[in-house]
Amino acid sequence: MCGIFGVITNQEDISIGKIALEAIKRLEYRGYDSCGIVTNYNGELFIKKDSGKIDEIHKRLKLDDFPEGSKIALAHTRWATHGAPTKINSHPHLDCSNKIAVVHNGIIENFMELRNELRAKGHIFQSETDTEIIPHLIEEFMSTGLDLKTAILESVRKCTGAYGIVVCHTDYPDCIIVVRKESPLVVGIDNGATYCASDIPAFLPLTRQCYILDDDEMAILRPGGAKFFDVKTNDEVSKNLIQIDWNIDAAEKGGYPHFMLKEIHEEPDALRRTLKVPEEDIKAFAEAILSADNIYITAAGTSFYASLAGKFIITKFLGKYLQAIECSEFKTQLSNALPDNSAIIAISQSGETVDTIEAIRWAKNAANVKILSITNIVGSSMTRYSDHVIVTRAGPEIGVAATKTYVTQVLILALIGLKIATMKGVESEDEINEYCRALRKTPDIIENFLSKDIDLIQNIVKNLEKSHNFFFLARGISIATAKEGGLKLKEIACRFIEGYSAAHAKHGPISLVRDGFPIIFIAPPDGTYERLIGNVMEFKARGGKIISLVVEEDKKVTDLSDVTIRIDQPANKYYNLLSPITFIPALQLLAYYYSVAVGLDPDKPQNLAKTVTVH
Numbered sequence: 001m002c003g004i005f006g007v008i009t010n011q012e013d014i015s016i017g018k019i020a021l022e023a024i025k026r027l028e029y030r031g032y033d034s035c036g037i038v039t040n041y042n043g044e045l046f047i048k049k050d051s052g053k054i055d056e057i058h059k060r061l062k063l064d065d066f067p068e069g070s071k072i073a074l075a076h077t078r079w080a081t082h083g084a085p086t087k088i089n090s091h092p093h094l095d096c097s098n099k100i101a102v103v104h105n106g107i108i109e110n111f112m113e114l115r116n117e118l119r120a121k122g123h124i125f126q127s128e129t130d131t132e133i134i135p136h137l138i139e140e141f142m143s144t145g146l147d148l149k150t151a152i153l154e155s156v157r158k159c160t161g162a163y164g165i166v167v168c169h170t171d172y173p174d175c176i177i178v179v180r181k182e183s184p185l186v187v188g189i190d191n192g193a194t195y196c197a198s199d200i201p202a203f204l205p206l207t208r209q210c211y212i213l214d215d216d217e218m219a220i221l222r223p224g225g226a227k228f229f230d231v232k233t234n235d236e237v238s239k240n241l242i243q244i245d246w247n248i249d250a251a252e253k254g255g256y257p258h259f260m261l262k263e264i265h266e267e268p269d270a271l272r273r274t275l276k277v278p279e280e281d282i283k284a285f286a287e288a289i290l291s292a293d294n295i296y297i298t299a300a301g302t303s304f305y306a307s308l309a310g311k312f313i314i315t316k317f318l319g320k321y322l323q324a325i326e327c328s329e330f331k332t333q334l335s336n337a338l339p340d341n342s343a344i345i346a347i348s349q350s351g352e353t354v355d356t357i358e359a360i361r362w363a364k365n366a367a368n369v370k371i372l373s374i375t376n377i378v379g380s381s382m383t384r385y386s387d388h389v390i391v392t393r394a395g396p397e398i399g400v401a402a403t404k405t406y407v408t409q410v411l412i413l414a415l416i417g418l419k420i421a422t423m424k425g426v427e428s429e430d431e432i433n434e435y436c437r438a439l440r441k442t443p444d445i446i447e448n449f450l451s452k453d454i455d456l457i458q459n460i461v462k463n464l465e466k467s468h469n470f471f472f473l474a475r476g477i478s479i480a481t482a483k484e485g486g487l488k489l490k491e492i493a494c495r496f497i498e499g500y501s502a503a504h505a506k507h508g509p510i511s512l513v514r515d516g517f518p519i520i521f522i523a524p525p526d527g528t529y530e531r532l533i534g535n536v537m538e539f540k541a542r543g544g545k546i547i548s549l550v551v552e553e554d555k556k557v558t559d560l561s562d563v564t565i566r567i568d569q570p571a572n573k574y575y576n577l578l579s580p581i582t583f584i585p586a587l588q589l590l591a592y593y594y595s596v597a598v599g600l601d602p603d604k605p606q607n608l609a610k611t612v613t614v615h
């Protein structure tokens, strides 16, 4: 999410500002909305920070210009999670005495209660961020006589959530202290200089030797060296120095050849983070949906297909039909027909898709409606027109084809559906618990799949390389998976696909089927399964090559298929309802390897843009 960098050096003739600026430039690829640099020199902190692009901020503030002789700098690129992308919310954050500076990557979940405690003790906060509680906590512990290291240890022990933090203190001009839990942190060692960063590319041109911090580890960095400690026991730990042999391009992609592949592999963590979205936010959506007479759901592209899956889940528990309308059709189709007391769920990864924004802006003026937005970007334009916003925690998505944001969008919609079920009392507590248990298992199911089934997907691709047309067919909730899985292949492998209802395909599409025509069936063992078997047989009888996506213990569809991709999840209704999340990575990978096999760049599909701001 955020990018962090720190340096402590005793090298002569260097410009610490230039080193920090170049480091955060190398973190730009991660996506960010603000940046900042602080140096610790002669008992004072010198700070430059703002929201916007690094180059623009540099033009205004000269980000490489800090007092000569500074030997410590911390730098940050912010990806807003708590508080809008503004100068005040940019990192670094300071304590009340302006002696302690902190940059942070991650989310402190209990920051509100900690902030209340600290306010009661007289601490004054400048920003809306969760990060700012860290310097104040450290300050508070130091006021009881603790040294910097012990005060940091005590502070992080009070924090729940994820953090990679970097701290400097004007009274400690000979060290930087870093701590990690769940958010990545690496330490780079050079002659006379030590670096830390959220990501290896930040210091790759400076050194190729590094240590990787594990969870609950602290490091004290001094020029050219570092000592490591266990946060829980305070014992010193020894770590192995690693030699990095990637080039900068590979390092940005975490060792993966493309961002898309990296982002597919990030799905389990993106889901885990999104599972921690505050319950009040989910509840606010559920209440607005429950009190509305009509409910619409609107989006574009992949977000629209997430809405098809979500519509199915919410309708099931709400007992009222949700209409999904593509954002570009919203105004046209509902002109003079949008009733008051409607709720509109708008979904957009970027929060900037102009057609989605236009749909909700129009709706707000046309009737008395509540706008409920789901986006991956805090402070994006869409949020300005919304009554309630939920931010998915997928982290920046660089690949043009959306992958990890899709699974987090469906997850949020499932959480809303389950909240509605609880509030309406339409399912017993035991049933709800079973659905929630299945939801919490989705990251593990995907992780398990990604760890073992890549060869199978690559083999399927090898056999399909020459095919130019595909059907992706399913029934019920899996129609969303068929459409989204097919869209990926269309977008990045430039194949023609039809993502369609398996039942409806006999009314037209089936006329195209010849020997060897590839048809991908999405077949979780839900209430549509038996009828889907009939559809598989119809296509098989006409020579179709059947590739099916099934659960591990599947037999019937397996027997009819040429190849199966198996997802190891229980064959019951709880997991079936969540199959749009657990089945999609297989199809994303299929599209990815297909794109690579036919010589295309999956990260840069032709004619497509990540964010579409034209009608």
Ligand code: G6P
Pocket (backbone or CB within 6 Å): 300, 301, 302, 303, 347, 348, 349, 350, 351, 352, 353, 356, 400, 401, 402, 608, 609, 610, 611, 612
């Ligand atoms: C573009 C992208 C798609 C994306 C769609 C909607 O077409 O290429 O990948 O799904 O916009 O984007 P949004 O940011 O609104 O989810």
